[in-house]
Amino acid sequence: MTTIxxxxxxxxxxxxxxxxxxxQAALKADFxxxxxxxxxxxxxxxxxxxxxxxxxxxxxxxxxxxxxxTQFAIQKLGAYQCQIGVPSQNKLSQKTSxxxxxxxxxxxxxxKDGASHTIxxxxxxxxxxxxxxxIHDLPSFYDLSSFNRSVAENYLIEAIxxxxxxxxxxxx
Numbered sequence: 759m760t761t762i763x764x765x766x767x768x769x770x771x772x773x774x775x776x777x778x779x780x781x782q783a784a785l786k787a788d789f790x791x792x793x794x795x796x797x798x799x800x801x802x803x804x805x806x807x808x809x810x811x812x813x814x815x816x817x818x819x820x821x822x823x824x825x826x827x828t829q830f831a832i833q834k835l836g837a838y839q840c841q842i843g844v845p846s847q848n849k850l851s852q853k854t855s856x857x858x859x860x861x862x863x864x865x866x867x868x869x870k871d872g873a874s875h876t877i878x879x880x881x882x883x884x885x886x887x888x889x890x891x892x893i894h895d896l897p898s899f900y901d902l903s904s905f906n907r908s909v910a911e912n913y914l915i916e917a918i919x920x921x922x923x924x925x926x927x928x929x930x
Contacts, residue, residue: 759788759789759790760788760789760790761789761790761791761792762789762790762791762792762815762816763791763792763794763813763814763815763816764776764791764792764793764794764814764815764816764817764818765794765795765796765806765809765814765816765817766793766794766795766796766817766818767795767796767797767798767817768798768902769798769900769901769902770796770798770817770818770819771818772793772817772818773818774818774835774836775816775818775835776791776793778835779791794813794814796809796814796817798901798902799901799902799903807829810830818835820838820874820876820918822874822875822876823869823873823874823898823899824872824873824874824875824898838918838919839918839919840876840880840916840917840918841916841917841918841919842856842861842866842914842915842916842917843905843908843914843915843916843917844856844914845908845909845912845913845914846909847909847912848864848912848914850864850914858883858884858887858889859889861884861889861891861914862889862890862891863890863891864891864892864913864914865891865892865894865911865912865913865914866884866891866892866893866894866913866914866915866916867893867894867896867904867907867908867913867914867915867916868880868881868893868894868895868896868915868916869895869896869897869898869899869900869916870895870896870897870898871895873897873898873899877916880916881893894913
């Protein structure tokens with residue numbers, strides 16, 4: 759029997775892969791899955807890349823970051839929509855959806871320019887609409903400190919949700 763070692767973490771859950779796997783009864787006979795935890799801090803993510811092919815065979819993550827697409831083979835499992843995460847203390851947290859103009863005079867955390875094609879498109883959309891939002895760059899990947907910073911500094915943050923969800927705004 760072949761074992762596939764799947765990395766999992768709080769922000770990069772293996773649940774979507776496990777859900778797909780459970781639907782494939784024919785594959786289950788020859789393979790088994792072993793779940794391997796890793797941390798979502800910057801160090802843990804870089805260690806994850808070094809463990810691929812050695813202690814971890816695959817993991818689930820948003821795939822369009824430049825670092826991932828240039829270094830690894832990517833298999834699309836599903837789609838996500840970009841949303842804005844709003845700390846509960848922010849005045850926008852009472853809204854059920856946000857307009858582009860709601861971002862005016864807000865601070866927004868985004869991955870640094872050039873790290874993600876999707877985030878670069880969002881950044882360009884904000885610039886083209888001439889919205890007075892203060893964008894603060896994050897490293898190439900989100901980690902737990904990104905979300906902690908959002909709450910501590912009352913900054914909005916780009917977040918993702920599976921396309922099947924209808925939520926437009928996330929409070930934390």
